[in-house]
Amino acid sequence: LCSDISPLLKDPAAFRTLIDLLEDHLRASFPKIDFIAGGCLDSRGFLIGPSLAQRLGIGFVLIRKKGKLPGPTESVSYALEYGKAELEIQSDAVEPGQKVVIVDDLLATGGTMWAACELMKRLRAEILECLVIIELKLLKGSEKLKSIPFYSLLQYD
Secondary structure, rough: OOOHHOOOHHHHHHHHHHHHHHHHHHHHHHOOOOOEEEEOOOHHHHHHHHHHHHHHOOEEEEEEEOOOOOOOOEEEEEEEEOOOEEEEEEOOOOOOOEEEEEEEEEEOOHHHHHHHHHHHHHOEEEEEEEEEEEEEEOOHHHHHHHOEEEEEEEEEE
């Protein structure tokens, strides 16, 4: 079973509604957010983050696979279901204490989201929440995030 948001992306009204729902959630939950972070957490997540950041009138910070970002970077290795991978963020992407929401389309086993959180911690950002469209609850990925607040719009067992 593949949980795919591609049909949602093809429908402008559905995509607008998705961004509306995420925007409403964030505005109701957090009075101040400095950045939305995401990117290569999953390529589809890269499509959600900048749209949401623009709506909120804030910046978007890229998190990418190793070797894709210019300049000095911080990186972290993490385990995937099928091997290992590395994520990076530019060393000056956020200042210590800035408030960040990490966005992706799907949470499965939680390894990639965990790695994104580790990068933000290294930069001493304040992670307000990890936000996804779909959570596959059976895989218990949110447990890897421990005390970091987590929100999913849809959950599947």
